[in-house]
Amino acid sequence: GENVEQHPSTLSVQEGDSAVIKCTYSDSASNYFPWYKQELGKRPQLIIDIRSNVGEKKDQRIAVTLNKTAKHFSLHITETQPEDSAVYFCAVSYLDYGGSQGNLIFGKGTKLSVKP
């Protein structure tokens, strides 16, 4: 089955610096790669996602890059702010031709701390 590895497990940055979190996956059939943010005591929330026909996607300070050949994808957060502090999870899934999604397989998470 699919296996997702996420690094680093913890990341501490100064406010204004950039943060990068990387994930690798094993199943080349996987074609959907979302990132979730989970603040303490709250539910995971989707912050950005990418499908395998795209190499990069950006949304304001957040970007995701995908290398299908190497089977890895990364989350980039620029100009970090204290409110970015949370646990970030990468995930992998397979979308069928109708766009319906199978279950997500998650990485173990990265605890990001942004120091003011």
Added chain:
Amino acid sequence: EAGVTQSPTHLIKTRGQQATLRCSPISGHTSVYWYQQALGLGLQFLLWYDEGEERNRGNFPPRFSGRQFPNYSSELNVNALELEDSALYLCATTRLAGYEQYFGPGTRLTVT
């Protein structure tokens, strides 16, 4: 639009008992996914229901089971509870042919 809801918020059970957790999807959502979030282990996929049928299950023993009702709500049942079943149980839902999963707030299950 109301979000995904789960009940109860907290559940305390004794080893060997059974637990039932419930999930109500966003209106128009037809698929329900269950995940276990144990401390330090991230989110692990449990079960996926779509149109009333079980589509896939994760690497969990058969004492984890569930069902989906005609109104698309879902129930997760855990039989013969063990101490290591203590975790946050999250459900997520998607609309028909959708791919973004929306999570509920979770049920914190504690087994003593």
